[in-house]
Amino acid sequence: MDISRRDFMQIAAALGLVTVANGCATTVPGRNPAAIGAKDLYNFNATGKVTLLHMCDLHAHIKPLYWREPSTLISAPNLVGTPGFLCGESFSKHYGLEPSSLDAYFDTHMDFEALAKKFGKMGGIAHMKTLIDEIKRQRGAENVMFLDSGDTWQGTGVALKTRGEAIVKAQNYLGVDVMVGHWEFTYGKERVQELIGKLDAKFISQNVVGDDPFADEYEELIFEPYTIEERGGAKIGIIGQSFPFTSTANPKEFTQGWSFGLRLETLQEYVNELRKEHKVDCVVVLSHDGFSVDQEVARKVHGIDFILSGHTHDPSPKPITINGTAIVIAGSHGKYIGRLDIDIQDHKVKGYEYKLIPIASNIIPADPAGVKLVNELYAPFDKEFNEVLGQTKGTLYKRDTFHSTFDQLINDAIMDEMTCDISFTPGYRWGTTVLAGDDILMDNVYEMCGITYPNVYTFELQGKRIAQLLEDIADNVFNANPLYQQGGDMSRLGGVTYSITVGAKAGERISKLMIGGKPLDPNKTYIVSSWGGNLQSAGENLQEDKIRAIYDVTRDYIRRKKVVDVSNTGNVTLLDYDCGCPAKGGGC
Amino acid sequence: MKRRSFLRGLGLAAAASTVVVPSMVMAAEAPKGPNAFSIDAAVQAITGGKPVVASPKVHLKAPEIAENGAVVPVTIEVDSPMTEDDYVKAIHVFATKNSNVRCADVMLTPANGKAMLATRVKLGTSQDVMALIETSKGEFLSASQNVKVTIGGCG
Numbered sequence: 001m002d003i004s005r006r007d008f009m010q011i012a013a014a015l016g017l018v019t020v021a022n023g024c025a026t027t028v029p030g031r032n033p034a035a036i037g038a039k040d041l042y043n044f045n046a047t048g049k050v051t052l053l054h055m056c057d058l059h060a061h062i063k064p065l066y067w068r069e070p071s072t073l074i075s076a077p078n079l080v081g082t083p084g085f086l087c088g089e090s091f092s093k094h095y096g097l098e099p100s101s102l103d104a105y106f107d108t109h110m111d112f113e114a115l116a117k118k119f120g121k122m123g124g125i126a127h128m129k130t131l132i133d134e135i136k137r138q139r140g141a142e143n144v145m146f147l148d149s150g151d152t153w154q155g156t157g158v159a160l161k162t163r164g165e166a167i168v169k170a171q172n173y174l175g176v177d178v179m180v181g182h183w184e185f186t187y188g189k190e191r192v193q194e195l196i197g198k199l200d201a202k203f204i205s206q207n208v209v210g211d212d213p214f215a216d217e218y219e220e221l222i223f224e225p226y227t228i229e230e231r232g233g234a235k236i237g238i239i240g241q242s243f244p245f246t247s248t249a250n251p252k253e254f255t256q257g258w259s260f261g262l263r264l265e266t267l268q269e270y271v272n273e274l275r276k277e278h279k280v281d282c283v284v285v286l287s288h289d290g291f292s293v294d295q296e297v298a299r300k301v302h303g304i305d306f307i308l309s310g311h312t313h314d315p316s317p318k319p320i321t322i323n324g325t326a327i328v329i330a331g332s333h334g335k336y337i338g339r340l341d342i343d344i345q346d347h348k349v350k351g352y353e354y355k356l357i358p359i360a361s362n363i364i365p366a367d368p369a370g371v372k373l374v375n376e377l378y379a380p381f382d383k384e385f386n387e388v389l390g391q392t393k394g395t396l397y398k399r400d401t402f403h404s405t406f407d408q409l410i411n412d413a414i415m416d417e418m419t420c421d422i423s424f425t426p427g428y429r430w431g432t433t434v435l436a437g438d439d440i441l442m443d444n445v446y447e448m449c450g451i452t453y454p455n456v457y458t459f460e461l462q463g464k465r466i467a468q469l470l471e472d473i474a475d476n477v478f479n480a481n482p483l484y485q486q487g488g489d490m491s492r493l494g495g496v497t498y499s500i501t502v503g504a505k506a507g508e509r510i511s512k513l514m515i516g517g518k519p520l521d522p523n524k525t526y527i528v529s530s531w532g533g534n535l536q537s538a539g540e541n542l543q544e545d546k547i548r549a550i551y552d553v554t555r556d557y558i559r560r561k562k563v564v565d566v567s568n569t570g571n572v573t574l575l576d577y578d579c580g581c582p583a584k585g586g587g588c
Numbered sequence: 589m590k591r592r593s594f595l596r597g598l599g600l601a602a603a604a605s606t607v608v609v610p611s612m613v614m615a616a617e618a619p620k621g622p623n624a625f626s627i628d629a630a631v632q633a634i635t636g637g638k639p640v641v642a643s644p645k646v647h648l649k650a651p652e653i654a655e656n657g658a659v660v661p662v663t664i665e666v667d668s669p670m671t672e673d674d675y676v677k678a679i680h681v682f683a684t685k686n687s688n689v690r691c692a693d694v695m696l697t698p699a700n701g702k703a704m705l706a707t708r709v710k711l712g713t714s715q716d717v718m719a720l721i722e723t724s725k726g727e728f729l730s731a732s733q734n735v736k737v738t739i740g741g742c743g
Contacts, residue, residue, distance in 0.1 A: 211661075247655040248738060259661075263650050368620055472738055475714075483652045506714075534739050 012136045032554060033119050034056050036102060038364050042134050047353045048343030050233030051139045053132060053146045055176075056310030057332035059155025059183070059430040062170045062374050064121035065362040065447070066433040067333045069315070070399040071109040072570075072580030075292075076480040077503040080577070081584030082313060083320050084291035084482075088581035089588075095317045107315045108356040113395055118361070118436055120362035121304030122229065123495040124335030125170050127361045128368025132174060141234040141343075147178045149310025150242065150288040151378045152197065154183035157385050157446030158377055162546075163187055166377040167426035168199050173373055178227060182243030182288045182311060186452045188254045196380070198352040202227050204240030204286070211259035222258055222582040226271050234281040237274035238269065241287040241297075243311060245486050251453050251534065262289070262483065264300050269304045281347045285306060290487035291316065298325040305349045306340065312487050313399075317356045329355055332430065335359060379509045385443035389558040392440055393546055393565040395478050398431030399446060401477070401489050401581070402500075403570035405433055406448055410550065410565065412556030418529040418546055421515055422466065423494035425550075426532035427477070440564070445554050459539030464522035467513055469538065470498070477504045490572070500574040512573070627689045629680060631720060634680055640720065646731035648719045649674075657737035659708045663690075664719040666703035666729070676703035678722040685715035685734075711737050718739045 032391055036175060050310030073087040074080065086094050088108050097104045105115035136144050152171060153164035164187050171179070179201050184192055194202045205223035226239040244262045247255055267285070274280045282305045287294055291310040298307060298321055307327040315331035327579065330338035336356050343351040378385065396406040407425055415421040432447035461469075476486045499512040513520040529538060531550045558564060574580075579588035625633065638711065649663040668676045673718065675698045681691040691709040714736045721729040 148713065245653055248653055252656070259655060261655070265649070475736075476738055484734075486653070538739055 002429060006267045010020035020341060029113055033102070033360075033362060035430075036360075036363055038130075038134075041175045041360065042131070042138075042343070043363060044135075044138075044339060044560055045353050046079040046138070047341045047351055049139075049143050050236065050282075050344060051135060051144045051231075052146060052151065052236075052306075052308070052340040052342065053135065053332070054308045054328065054330050054338035054340065055128070055146075056149035056288075056308070056330050057151040057153055057290060057335070057430065058123075058148075058167075060153060060159035060167045061123055061156060061333045061447075062125045062158070062167065064124035064127065064359075065333060066116055066434045066435060067122055067335055068112045068395070068397040068399070069107060069109050070401070070580075072400040072402065073579060074401045074478075074574065074580070074582070076478050077482050077576070077586060079292060079482070080582050081181065082292075082587055083316055083583045084295070084314055086581070088583055089579075090493040090581045090583040095443065096242075100410055102358060102360060102363075103317070104293040105362075106331075108309045109397075112433075113436060116139050116433075119360060123359045124361050124366065124374075125174055125334070126265060126368075126369075126374060127359050127364045128334060128337060129174055129367040130364050131357060131359065133367070134556075135339060137142045144584035145177050145229055145231050145283070146175050147238065147286050147308055148201065149308055150180035150181040151310060151332075151430070152179065153181075154186060154452075155333075155450065157443055157450050158381060158548075160446060160452070161381055162377070163191055165197050167197065168195050169373065169377065172198075173201045173370065177229070178202045178204060178238055178240070178286055180205055180242045180288050180310075181238040181288050182246055182248070185242075186247050186250050187254050188452075189258060190345045191255075193530055205236065206239050206266055207261055207263040208242055209243060209259050209263075212256060212257035217257075220271065225266075226274060227275070227279060228278055232344070234342075235279065236282045236284060237278060238284045238286050239270050239274070241267065241285055241289055244293075249486050249488070250420070251556060254452075262293075262297070264297065266508040267297070268301045268303075269300060271352065275303055279347070282306070282342060282349050288400050289312075290480040290482070290485070291327070292485065293487065294327050294329075295320065295322055296482045298322040300411060306342075306352075308338070308340075312330065315356060319352075319354050326352065326354075328356075330356060351435045384438040385441060385446070386453055387442045388439045389442060389555055390440050390562045390564060391561060392434055392438060393434045393436065394568060396434040396440070396444075396564075397564065398427055398433070399489070400570075405566045405568050406434070407492040408566045408568075409493060409495075409558075409564055410449065410554050412564075413554045414456055414529045414531075414550075414556055415494045417548075417553050418456065419527075420458055420495070420529040421526040422496050422528045423536055424528065424530035424533060425494075427473075427489035427490045427491050428463065428532070440558055442555060445551050446559070449550045449554060451550075454531065454551055455547050456529055456530045456550050456553055457536035457539075458527060459536050460525045461528045461539045462522070463515075463520045463524045463526060465538060466515075466526060466528070467510065467520060467522065469535065470513070472505045473500075474500065474509045478502045478509065480508070493571060497571045497573075499575050501574050501575045511575075528576070622651050622688075625689060627684045627718075630682065634678075634720060636723070638726070638728055639727045640730050642731065643721075646719055646721050646729050648717065648731040648733050649739035650717050650733050650735050651739060653736045653742075654711060654735075657711045657713075658709050660717070660735055660737075661706070661708050662717055662719075663706040664704065664731075666721050668703045668723070670701055670703060671697050671727050672698050673724070675724045676721055678719040678724075679703065679705045680721065681707065681709060682718040683707070683709055683711050683715060684718055685702050686710070711735060713737055
């Protein structure tokens with residue numbers, strides 16, 4: 001199977017992009033932006049008649065952005081260094097990336113600042129559309145289907161202010177055919193239904209079921225579980241899998257009366273139904289389970305040809321195959337579109353080709369209609385979003401397992417305003433990157449924390465409860481069984497340092513827990529500020545007069561500081577690994 | 589109702605086994621009352637000390653991660669012909685780490701046709717949910733699954 005890396009090598013060779021340095025011949029595929037054309041990105045070893053295009057976790061980034069991949073991605077010892085838990089050096093080695101190439105820039109954090117200057121911003125719907133149109137031209141529009149694994153409607157100011165509607169318009173413009181959801185649900189279930197009414201695509205999910213015994217929809221499916229589409233003369237069954245842990249990862253009130261979960265038994269039943277009753281030629285699961293969870297799904301559910309995964313934001317240049325099921329995932333923030341060509345013969349999948357195509361906005365030209373649409377959608381908010389709040393000395397980024405600079409900035413802002421002992425902020429994986437020396441715009445603040453439950457709560461928690469909660473969160477992140485993980489990173493903490501042994505038993509991972517430089521006192525009551533989670537429900541004596549939206553708290557702090565200088569020294573000491581991106585077996 | 593049927597079940601188990609162990613347990617822990625049994629004592633009160641075998645015939649369905657610890661849906665189905673000579677007599681549901689480990693006790697007869705129970709249990713913390721099955725042949729079968737109860741909060 002051909003992948004983009006190899007394509008690049010071949011193109012580079014074909015174009016004679018071989019330089020001689022110090023007497024050694026070195027191929028430099030994709031190192032020089034001027035030498036890469038859109039054609040190189042479009043280049044594909046076409047196969048069969050059907051093409052599925054895949055995007056996941058756009059997080060409402062309809063404009064191009066910078067997005068730095070993680071420099072720490074730690075998991076349980078049995079999972080570390082496997083697809084889903086690869087970053088930086090281990091990612092580069094696993095997929096054979098050429099250092100400093102366009103792919104290295106898109107897929108890893110390595111040399112990010114320098115490469116960002118060289119290659120420019122990533123994603124943007126106007127650039128995605130140009131690529132999609134080109135593929136439809138090559139393959140025939142009637143043979144192409146565009147699938148969206150969700151986390152699409154939420155993540156930027158324009159999404160928040162229009163309660164998702166701007167992004168539905170963007171999806172309709174892009175021509176999305178089918179989608180599933182996760183953060184979509186944080187607009188509340190009524191709004192979700194309203195937006196589905198405006199969406200051209202089908203919204204499917206086999207794992208969302210009514211659980212209010214007094215409602216008509218009790219024990220009934222809320223959405224169609226699957227859809228059958230014809231492309232290139234083949235019948236393709238697509239089963240939807242929304243995020244199984246929506247009601248624990250996000251506030252319950254948004255989806256009161258709906259129950260989620262993996263629901264693998266019914267997933268198996270729908271696979272069988274599509275194959276036996278509807279005689280489909282190919283079964284696809286469009287999923288927001290997360291990359292590692294979907295590897296478990298492929299082990300447990302039989303008869304799926306492809307899982308198009310999402311949620312964990314992994315760029316995976318190569319599909320992985322488990323139990324006859326090929327699993328792909330296409331990064332996040334609109335940085336990539338996955339192209340999957342399927343060769344279907346005699347009602348069976350005979351072969352396929354896959355390529356994760358980077359949406360390099362300086363290489364793939366923008367579609368003028370897309371630029372116009374984005375400008376129209378942003379126009380009502382330009383004044384607020386374009387306010388320059390201040391500048392940053394170092395690069396502000398979000399991600400990593402324990403700590404990242406933009407999270408630290410937000411924690412600094414909370415600690416400064418709330419005068420608390422500890423701040424907790426969520427370990428979700430979406431946000432933005434602001435390069436060193438650049439202006440911080442209000443738009444960037446919304447990109448980091450534009451959620452529908454933005455309140456910062458300040459309350460009291462006993463020391464032993466804090467320790468217990470941290471262990472609980474660590475078990476959600478580091479459980480050895482992917483089915484018990486929720487696919488996020490550790491909560492970010494201000495005012496706290498600790499050591500962690502990821503491979504230890506649940507409840508025994510965290511040690512040397514210090515608050516304000518002193519060991520945690522289990523019997524002492526601490527003042528805690530938290531947003532984006534549910535911790536306030538575990539606390540006491542909520543200070544109601546201090547409740548304020550996180551984007552306002554952060555905005556005011558940056559305005560006060562004018563230039564922010566956030567340290568990239570983490571507050572967590574990792575005891576069982578020597579680096580942030582260990583390879584399989586834990587070696588660095 | 590469930591409580592009453594449990595007590596009856598407990599009485600039956602004690603009577604049927606005609607072993608003094610349960611009453612001894614009762615006596616030793618009398619001040620705590622029957623709701624304060626540890627998981628081992630509660631199981632013993634039902635089995636009378638007979639071995640419990642984890643069995644693939646017992647299908648226990650519960651979520652990996654509870655959406656709401658107060659109402660966790662649990663379904664138990666047992667492969668059994670449910671005939672006069674071979675049927676499931678009782679399905680007991682335990683929350684192994686609750687302060688009261690016993691959740692439900694359901695007595696069945698061949699007339700039920702199917703050995704199946706769907707209910708909701710309250711879980712105080714992450715723990716194993718266990719189904720204990722008593723067959724008409726006097727065997728005790730079981731199945732367990734870990735259910736995580738978490739405050740959640742990461743997206």
